[in-house]
Amino acid sequence: MSDRAYALFEEQQKARGIDLDQVKAKLKALKIETPSWGYGDSGTRFKVFRKEGVPRDPFEKFEDAAQVHRLTGLCPSVAIHIPWDKVDDYGKLRRHAESLGLSVGAVNPNLFQDDEYMLGSVTNADPAIRRRAADHLLECVDIAKETGSRDLSLWFADGTNYPGQGDIRKRKAWMLEALAGMYKAMTPDMRMLIEYKCFEPAFYHTDIADWGMAYNFALKLGPQAEVLVDTGHHLQGANIEHIVAYLIDEKRLGGFHFNSRKYADDDLIVGSSNPYELFLIFYQIVNASIDPDPGIRSTVDNIAYMIDQSHNIEAKIPAMIRSVLNVQTQYAKALLVDHAEVERAQLRGDVLGAEDAVRRAFEFDVTPLLHAVREEQGLPLDPMRAYLESGYGSGILARGKGGASW
Ligand code: PSV
Ligand code: MN
Ligand code: MN
Secondary structure, eight states: OOOHHHHHHHHHHHHHOHHHHHHHHHHHHHHBBGGGGGGBBBBBBBBOOTTOOSSSSSHHHHHHHHHHHHSOOOOOEEEETTTTTSSHHHHHHHHHHTTTTTTEEEEEESSSSSGGGGOOOOOOOHHHHHOOOOOOHHHHHHHHHTTOOEEEEEOOEEEETTSSOOOOOHHHHHHHHHHHHHHHHHOOTTTEEEEEEESSSSEETTTTTTTTHHHHHHHHTTTTEEEEEEETTSOTTHHHHHHHHHHTTTEEEEEEEBOSSSSSSBBBBBTSSSSHHHHHHHHHHHHHHOOSSHHHHHHHOOOEEEEOOSSSSSHHHHHHHHHHHHHHHHHHHHTOHHHHHHHHHHHOHHHHHHHHHHHHHHSSSHHHHHHHHEEEEEEEESSSHHHHHHHHHGGGGOOOOOOBBB
């Protein structure tokens, strides 16, 4: 992209009163966490396709993640999932991450793959199974201490398939009991991010089915508990940006799991299906970032942007780069909304004018802006191309097939 393209873009945005220095500073501050499990093999219930070059252990997952950060400058931390990323020495994993210019991000307990949990983990009717599940949550707090992680990111598969299979209200109490035990074990600087999902693997009821339930648990637990919005976890047609605005306003939006979906929890590359939805999510966030209430601004500053996607057929590192760049692009566009213009239209009841002011930002081509930012940061202008030309992808083929899967 030439200097001329940027000069034109700058002129266009200046004429709209957009301060591009501020926009650039915000883009440079954007951090997106990638998930360790996004580098391993994954699949559907029909098949897991084994890929050559997939990391064989958590250490190699961090090495792959380091490539994404090296080329995009956006992904300095990596979420881990326990026991998928179980290691003997978490201090060693932390040092390995640091040696690659990374840190260990959110710790995700896993209470959904053991046979014992078929009828639930923390909401199982059997107290011994509940205890085992609660102990795993405590183990994850200890791991977070060793890895220096701030966030514990919780998702429970717990739910039932048929009416009457479980006592919904008892299960609610057991859920709260488990969360409270974990909350008590956290250090004051840790956060519990509670993820919700309305379906799958349980198809009649899920114990934390929606944002309202997650929010209610967070309220009961205390200020260190917040809600995590996974974009693939809603019923069709849900207005996710409304949920985002609501939770920010309540100062309880802790983070995101970004992914794209068309039908269910598809976990596809972020922004591949509905980039406008992603833009509208960021529009709400950017709008809240200029709120006069410092509490709202600090909620926005502390949002953990995380990717949660799996790659069944596509190459994993480039897929991750694509997702990260798509997030950056939609954030950049949202930074171009003229909020004063939107507000003026709202105040005069100009429905089309308000909608136009928001949509227009989405329609700008932000390529010159992103190139300028990358140039100033010493990054490749086209991180995807740089990756494909780097030879890293062919180098890792020596790892062979049958690496880690999630
Ligand atoms: C569940 O669908 C989920 O979104 C949770 O975040 C899990 O930790 C992740 O996917 C991986 O299975
Ligand atoms: Mn998720
Ligand atoms: Mn999911």
